[in-house]
Each structure stands twice: as structure tokens, then as C-alpha cells.
Amino acid sequence: MASEFISSDIVSILLFMSPGFLTIALVGKLYGIAIEMEQFEKTVWSLIASIPIGIMFVYLNEINSIDSFLNCFLVHPLRSTFEIIVFSLILALLVSLIIQHKYLENLSMKLIHNKDDGFQTDRTVWDRFMQKNIGKAAIVETHNSVYKGWLSANSSRKEKREIVLDSPVIVYVHENGNTEDFPYGKQIILFGEDIKSITILEED
Structure with missing residues (x-):
């Protein structure tokens, strides 16, 4: 029973993170560039992107536990998958629009020039x-x-x-x-x- 419980948790976590990877891939397609990141960076950004998608999915389906999250996919696989894809597409579209309008670039430039907070960057x-x-x-x-x-x-x-x-x-x-x-x-x-x-x- 314990191993089954752990396995279900792992599957739920992977399901929770998968929309983030999809979002990162969609951003590259929508923005028209290949996103070059180390695997660790891609994992971190995918996890960050998964949070708002997960919140929308949980709210829409009234999920209140990890088991409920997994059961939602098992009971309604097509609907759940469709919702995740739609949420990922919406988030990817928003991120792409932000990038194209230079909002992230302007923000990063402000952070780069603010050296007092110890912000690290690979810009030389x-x-x-x-x-x-x-x-x-x-x-x-x-x-x-x-x-x-x-x-x-x-x-x-x-x-x-x-x-x-x-x-x-x-x-x-x-x-x-x-x-x-x-x-x-x-x-x-x-x-x-x-x-x-x-x-x-x-x-x-």
C-alpha cells in the first residue's frame, strides 16, 4: 500500500510538471526561436510554468488532494488532457507576447544594472x-x-x-x-x- 501511495504521488507530480515542459516548447514555437537552456534551467522554468496551470486546473475541477488530481486524469482523461493543453497554450501565448513587447528584456536590464541585490547573470x-x-x-x-x-x-x-x-x-x-x-x-x-x-x- 505504501509503495502504491508513493507511486501515485510520483505520477501526480509528473502530471503536474508536464504542462510546464509543454509551455516552454510552445513559447519557442510561438516566439519563433529555439529556446536554448541547460536541462536544469528547463526543469526549473517548466516547474514555474506548471504552477499557474496547475492552479487553474485544480480550481476548475475542484481538486483538494494529490489523489484527486490523479483520479481526475483517470476518470476524465480526454477532458483533463484537453484542459491542460488549452491552459499551456494560453500561458505560452501570454509569455510570447510579453517577450515580443520587450517587457521581460526591460525587466532583466533593470535587474542586471541593480548590483546591490547580488543578482547574478552570465552577461559579461x-x-x-x-x-x-x-x-x-x-x-x-x-x-x-x-x-x-x-x-x-x-x-x-x-x-x-x-x-x-x-x-x-x-x-x-x-x-x-x-x-x-x-x-x-x-x-x-x-x-x-x-x-x-x-x-x-x-x-x-
Whole structure:
């Protein structure tokens, strides 16, 4: 009896969490992106997404215990499954709309800049510097040359550090200290291991 009780609890918990995984998958489809997360992150977010869905399901079916939650699926499997899918779709749609309207992005930016609360993020100094200065004129010094151009793209987070300069020129320094610019194509990509410094030029 004890083992059956434990087994029913496990099944109920899995049923409770499954809508969250469905919601995360639907968000990726509705938002038009592949959600890249570690398995632990996906599990945590799925559990969080399962909570509002579970509350709606419990309220609608007047469930007051774990056994009742499982019995609801056993007695009304099609209706219960349909309700879970509908609730997951509604939540996924709401989350997708929020993402598309930049609400979550604005909230995350506020949290990132609020360092007093110890909020942790995988955004690096490189990410923040490039995000702040993308599109601006810059001088990039490498081990062999000095380039000037417009920052147009960059890698981020776990990717290898790379930047793209639009309308690049090579800056040549004469013996008398004067500089001369030589056009160097339409775009150039520079790799992090070769970059010594990046100087953002003052805007006119």
C-alpha cells in the first residue's frame, strides 16, 4: 500500500510538471526561436510554468488532494488532457507576447544594472560594452595593426570574442606622428585573441 501511495504521488507530480515542459516548447514555437537552456534551467522554468496551470486546473475541477488530481486524469482523461493543453497554450501565448513587447528584456536590464541585490547573470563586461557601443565609431588595436570603423556586430556570452567593423580603414602612423587612413574593404572581422584594445570615438 505504501509503495502504491508513493507511486501515485510520483505520477501526480509528473502530471503536474508536464504542462510546464509543454509551455516552454510552445513559447519557442510561438516566439519563433529555439529556446536554448541547460536541462536544469528547463526543469526549473517548466516547474514555474506548471504552477499557474496547475492552479487553474485544480480550481476548475475542484481538486483538494494529490489523489484527486490523479483520479481526475483517470476518470476524465480526454477532458483533463484537453484542459491542460488549452491552459499551456494560453500561458505560452501570454509569455510570447510579453517577450515580443520587450517587457521581460526591460525587466532583466533593470535587474542586471541593480548590483546591490547580488543578482547574478552570465552577461559579461564584454557583452555590456558591446551592447552599449554597437553602431558607434571605434578604433581597434590588434597585435599587428590599428583599425578604425563602425562596430556593427559582435559575439556574446559563451561564444569566442569576435567583432565586425563596417567601412574599416587601417590607421598608419608616420614617423612624424601624423596618421593616415587607408580603406580596407567593406567589412572586417577581428578575433578576440588578436584584439588588444577597443576605443570608442566621441560622437559628433
